[in-house]
Amino acid sequence: xxxxxxxxxxxxxxxxxxxxxxxxxxxxxxxxxxxxxxxxxxxxxxxxxxxxxxxxxxxxxxxxxxxxxxxxxxxxxxxxxxxxxxxxxxxxxxxxxxxxxxxxxxxxxxxxxxxxxxxxxxxxxxxxxxxxxxxxxxxxxxxxxxxxxxxxxxxxxxxxxxxxxxxxxxxxxxxxxxxxxxxxxxxxxxxxxxxxxxxxxxxxxxxxxxxxxxxxxxxxxxxxxxxxxxxxxxxxxxxxxxxxxxxxxxxxxxxxxxxxxxxxxxxxxxxxxxxxxxxxxxxxxxxxxxxxxxxxxxxxxxxxxxxxxxxxxxxxxxxxxxxxxxxxxxxxxxxxxxxxxxxxxxxxxxxxxxxxxxxxxxxxxxxxxxxxxxxxxxxxxxxxxxxxxxxxxxxxxxxxxxxxxxxxxxxxxxxxxxxxxxxxxxxxxxxxxxxxxxxxxxx
Amino acid sequence: xxxxxxxxxxxxxxxxxxxxxxxxxxxxxxxxxxxxxxxxxxxxxxxxxxxxxxxxxxxxxxxxxxxxxxxxxxxxxxxxxxxxxxxxxxxxxxxxxxxxxxxxxxxxxxxxxxxxxxxxxxxxxxxxxxxxxxxxxxxxxxxxxxxxxxxxxxxxxxxxxxxxxxxxxxxxxxxxxxxxxxxxxxxxxxxxxxxxxxxxxxxxxxxxxxxxxxxxxxxxxxxxxxxxxxxxxxxxxxxxxxxxxxxxxxxxxxxxxxxxx
Numbered sequence: 001x002x003x004x005x006x007x008x009x010x011x012x013x014x015x016x017x018x019x020x021x022x023x024x025x026x027x028x029x030x031x032x033x034x035x036x037x038x039x040x041x042x043x044x045x046x047x048x049x050x051x052x053x054x055x056x057x058x059x060x061x062x063x064x065x066x067x068x069x070x071x072x073x074x075x076x077x078x079x080x081x082x083x084x085x086x087x088x089x090x091x092x093x094x095x096x097x098x099x100x101x102x103x104x105x106x107x108x109x110x111x112x113x114x115x116x117x118x119x120x121x122x123x124x125x126x127x128x129x130x131x132x133x134x135x136x137x138x139x140x141x142x143x144x145x146x147x148x149x150x151x152x153x154x155x156x157x158x159x160x161x162x163x164x165x166x167x168x169x170x171x172x173x174x175x176x177x178x179x180x181x182x183x184x185x186x187x188x189x190x191x192x193x194x195x196x197x198x199x200x201x202x203x204x205x206x207x208x209x210x211x212x213x214x215x216x217x218x219x220x221x222x223x224x225x226x227x228x229x230x231x232x233x234x235x236x237x238x239x240x241x242x243x244x245x246x247x248x249x250x251x252x253x254x255x256x257x258x259x260x261x262x263x264x265x266x267x268x269x270x271x272x273x274x275x276x277x278x279x280x281x282x283x284x285x286x287x288x289x290x291x292x293x294x295x296x297x298x299x300x301x302x303x304x305x306x307x308x309x310x311x312x313x314x315x316x317x318x319x320x321x322x323x324x325x326x327x328x329x330x331x332x333x334x335x336x337x338x339x340x341x342x343x344x345x346x347x348x349x350x351x352x353x354x355x356x357x358x359x360x361x362x363x364x365x366x367x368x369x370x371x372x373x374x375x376x377x378x379x380x381x382x383x384x385x386x387x388x389x390x391x392x393x394x395x396x397x398x399x400x401x402x403x404x405x406x407x408x409x410x411x412x413x414x415x416x417x418x419x420x421x422x423x424x425x426x427x428x429x430x431x432x433x434x435x436x437x438x439x440x441x442x443x
Numbered sequence: 444x445x446x447x448x449x450x451x452x453x454x455x456x457x458x459x460x461x462x463x464x465x466x467x468x469x470x471x472x473x474x475x476x477x478x479x480x481x482x483x484x485x486x487x488x489x490x491x492x493x494x495x496x497x498x499x500x501x502x503x504x505x506x507x508x509x510x511x512x513x514x515x516x517x518x519x520x521x522x523x524x525x526x527x528x529x530x531x532x533x534x535x536x537x538x539x540x541x542x543x544x545x546x547x548x549x550x551x552x553x554x555x556x557x558x559x560x561x562x563x564x565x566x567x568x569x570x571x572x573x574x575x576x577x578x579x580x581x582x583x584x585x586x587x588x589x590x591x592x593x594x595x596x597x598x599x600x601x602x603x604x605x606x607x608x609x610x611x612x613x614x615x616x617x618x619x620x621x622x623x624x625x626x627x628x629x630x631x632x633x634x635x636x637x638x639x640x641x642x643x644x645x646x647x648x649x650x651x652x653x654x655x656x657x658x659x660x661x662x663x664x665x666x667x668x669x670x671x672x673x674x675x676x677x678x679x680x681x682x683x684x685x686x687x688x689x690x691x692x693x694x695x696x697x698x699x700x701x702x703x704x
Contacts, residue, residue: 309519410561425547428508429564432521439524439558 008164012115014133022134026108027062030136034060034296037240037303044306045238045278049271051264052241058248058257059295065251066138069098073142078201081143081166083128083158084151085320086173086348090330091194093213093254095203100139101250102146103321104131105294110418116161122389123418124292125154129161139251145200147193149173151356152392169196177350178359187345194341207337214330214340216254223261224249224326227268231315232377234281236271239314240302246322247295279313284437285378286312289370289400290385290393292321300423301385301414304430310438312430316377318353318369319385327351355392363396367403374409381437382411383430387418410436445499446699447486448691449516450525451478451507454545454573454658457685458485460493460500461692468492469685478509486515502702504695506687508547518698523551523562525690530654531557532693533680539650541640541669541677542686543659545573550643552650557693563643571639573659575611579632582615583625590629591664597630611635629664637668644673653677656686 038056042048058065069079080092081102092099104110104127112133113126131137145167148159159168171189174182198205227245230236245264249257286305293301298321305312317323328351332343353366373379382404386393397413404411412433416422445467450457456474460467470488472481482505490496497515505513506525513519520528522542530540531553540551548571552561565571580587601623603614611632618628644653653675659665660683670676680686 413563424508425564428522432523432559432562435521435524436559436562440560 010116010161011129011133011164019134022112023136026106026134026136029108030106030296031060031062037296037299040303040307041238041240041244045241047271047276047278048241049237049264049267051260051267052245054260055241055245055248055264058252059244061251061296062138065253066142068253069100069139069142072098078144079139079142080145080147080197080200081140082147082149084147084149084155085324085354086149086151086171086352087147088190088193088344088348090210090213090217090344091190091197091205093216094205094209095197095201096209097197097201097203100143102128102137102140102143103292103294104128104137104140105296105298106131106136107297107418107420109134109136117157120389122152122154122291122391123387124294124390125158127418128158132162132165145169147171151354152390154389167200169193173349173356175357176359177357177365183346183349186349187342190341190345190348207335207340210337210340211335214332214344216258218329220249220254220258220261221326221329223258223265224323226265227261228316228323228327230265230268230272233272234275235278235283235313235315236268236276238278238306239286239317240299240306243293243302243314243317243322244295246325249325250321279311283311283313284434285315285380286434286437287316287318287370287373287377287379287382288314288322288385289318289382291387291390292319293385294321297418297420300416300420300426301383301430304423304427305383305434308427308431308434310431310434312381312434312437316373316379318366318373320354324353355396362399366396367400370400371403371407374404374407379409380440381433382409383433384411384413386413386415388415410440444501444696444699445495446502446504446692446695447489447500447515448525448688448693448695449482449486449503449505449507449510449513450522450685450687450691451482451505451509451513452544452658452687453508453547455684456481456485456507456509457688458482458489459685459688459692460489460495461689461696462493464696466689466692467495469682469688471684474509478512479514482512483514502695502699504691504698506691506694517695520691520694522687523549523559523564525687525694526551526656527553527559527690528557528693529656529680529686529690531555532689533686534652534654534678536652537654537678539644539647539653540686541644541653541655542657543572543640543655543665544657545577548572548640548643548657548659550640550647552647561647563646565639565643571636571643573657575636576632576659576662576665578612579615579629582612582619583628585625585629590632591662591667593626594629594633594664595626595667597624597626599627600634601627601631603631603635630668633662633664633668634672636665637672640669641672649673649675651675655679656683658684660684 078097089099109130110127112130149171330347470485472484503515505516526540530537548565655677
């Protein structure tokens, strides 16, 4: 099970020399991008919270966190990677294993993915394939198995392609939520996954262990929600900072992340009391929705929005790389094993606003999430972010636009690629959009 | 009060001098490798034509893809914002402005004050912009300015499905191999372009008062195709390529007025 298959079904042969060379260059380039992103975030808020230092450090994909995981692995711990948010991380934690999300946010590696799949394929997928090809992602390399959830077409085939290297556990997600058999089916998938994880790690997921893991998740969600609550008022944190905090949860130690986020919130609450805003309270409030934006290269859009002239401030998002990670708690009634597993199943399926879902009312949950966010976070404009080849998000745009038109909130469809070449064109559009929002405020 | 608007486009820099709310003069220069210098030239030409000096100008506003490189600029305005201002100034009833330039096409929806309320930009592809016509004129060995007249002579349309300049060019080559006549191929080129632009306009919601501006608005072949695709007659100002600069000059005027108060 641990051995790589002898014959690769998808991946081309790449020489060790080429792997090493490409990895060295791309790693160096990525370190530069991460450092630059953080530099710009620091510059955007001269009084940036002390607590952000921790998240800056943990955001280094080649830094402290991967060293910690390596040390844990050396002591016999298993690492279980995943590509979609549907992977039930509580089960992984309860089996004393480490969950990490392994999607690639590197533009450079998407070109390598082109050796395996055509350019029409979503760049998140191409880039993740490319990163695996040259062993760029420490978390991917450290993963002993990957959970591949069959959501969009790209994710479905990505798992298959990565099976050339890794043990893959597929999870079949029903695309219609509101039928009784869907939840039953999905809950069976969850139970199956529990058995798989137990066998693989050799650790039994006991009632107590699972309760502990769920409680840890609860605490993390509470800390996250406290941070989001702070973003409802006049801005006390740049959107990019909050987004980085959100995203580091995907690979950080869950308890430590929670404590650091709590410390950040303490600082921000004091800042709110002092009315010490990060930018003028009149700054147009922007929400981002659409394709996930993985660190570090995809900080392109948030950086443009918050450094634009006129400036915008990101106060919310509806992305599986952002708020969706922690928005919903696992709702347990009785702490019996069965009840906990069903609650996990329900949380991962029913609370998801992934565009892979449809129903007699369409993907109503996503529309409701967006409308509620707009109302509660006083969002003045929405950027609908789509990378080329991201079909489901692209297709749902028209519906989202109609829903937002009804409440008179402008939305801009911004399409891009895994490339830095289009920053100039993107800037033109983002600036025009913010100019429009500013003009509406003045009207 | 004198204000100047500069539009630093991908091919040309245009300048408009506005005196007490009316256009006093225009100037332009090729962008080449130094848009800053080109803008200086365009402004100099325009001021000279109006008999004015740099020091007479209360406010300079810049727009266009190279607006950050503009000389003298007191401020900038987005290309879409400038389009909206100019469109409503030129045609007070206009609520949709379509701007087709060398490398980019956009459609802007605005209110009666010329404030944009929505916009769409062609999706990072030159097939809906002037560069496409240029490439196709080359493929047909026709002068760019003659392509439009040629298209008007076409008796029928041969559809091509241009998703980008490169594919468009190979589509045109297959039409040549099929021995289609030049007028028909020319019309196919404009139709393909107008198709892309009209779907952009439809995404914003059609509105009977559409203004067409930008360098391509001077091309009779394109105008004919766009009118047919949209099922209406678009309004075109006398100097469509100066719309961006005009919008910037109007923005400059309202900002200068705001500063005086």
